Amino acid sequence: GLVVTQLDVQPGECVKVKGKIPSDAKGFSVNVGKDSSTLMLHFNPRFDCHGDVNTVVCNSKEDGMWGEEDRKADFPFQHGDKIEICISFDAAEVKVKVPEVEFEFPNRLGMEKIQYLAVEGDFKVK
Numbered sequence: 001g002l003v004v005t006q007l008d009v010q011p012g013e014c015v016k017v018k019g020k021i022p023s024d025a026k027g028f029s030v031n032v033g034k035d036s037s038t039l040m041l042h043f044n045p046r047f048d049c050h051g052d053v054n055t056v057v058c059n060s061k062e063d064g065m066w067g068e069e070d071r072k073a074d075f076p077f078q079h080g081d082k083i084e085i086c087i088s089f090d091a092a093e094v095k096v097k098v099p100e101v102e103f104e105f106p107n108r109l110g111m112e113k114i115q116y117l118a119v120e121g122d123f124k125v126k
C-alpha cells in the first residue's frame with residue numbers, strides 16, 4: 001500500500017488519509033512513526049482476521065519488536081465506507097480521529113515527529 005517517507009509532522013499537526021474500505025475487507029492498518037521498524041502507532045482495524053472480528057487493534061513497534069496490544073471497544077467502520085483518518089500526537093499520546101470516534105494511544109516511544117506513514121491491507125487510499 002501507500003508508503004510516505006521524509007515526512008516532518010510536528011506535535012499538534014495532523015496527517016490525514018482519505019480512502020475507501022472495500023466491501024470484502026478483512027482488515028487494514030495505518031502505521032506512523034520513524035520507519036517500518038519503529039512505529040509510534042500501528043492502527044489496525046480488523047473486520048475478520050488474526051482471529052479478531054470487528055476489533056481495532058493498536059500497537060507500537062520498537063526496533064522491529066511489537067509492544068503490548070491495545071484492543072479498543074469501538075469499531076466505527078463498515079464495508080464500503082469512505083472515510084478520513086486524521087492522526088495527530090503530542091508528548092503523551094497519539095490521537096486517531098475517524099468519523100464519530102477518536103481513538104487514543106500512548107506515545108510509548110516519546111517520538112517528537114512523524115517521518116513515516118504506511119497504509120497496508122484493505123484500504124483504497126484516495
Ligand SMILES: C=CCO[C@@H]1O[C@H](CO)[C@@H](O[C@@H]2O[C@H](CO)[C@H](O)[C@H](OCc3cn(Cc4cccc(/C=C/CN=C(N)N)c4)nn3)[C@H]2O)[C@H](O)[C@H]1NC(C)=O
Nearest residue numbers: 025026027028029042044049050057059066069120121122
Ligand atoms: C492469540 C495468539 C497470539 O496472539 C496473536 O499474535 C499475533 C502475532 O503477533 C497478533 O497479530 C499481529 O498483531 C500485530 C499488532 O500487535 C500486527 O497487527 C501483526 O500484523 C503485522 C502485519 C501487517 N501486515 C500488512 C497487513 C495489514 C492489514 C491487513 C493486511 C491484509 C489484508 C487482509 N486482506 C485480505 N486477506 N483480503 C495486511 N501484515 N502483517 C499481526 O500479525 C495477534 O493480534 C495476537 N492476538 C491476540 C488476541 O493477542
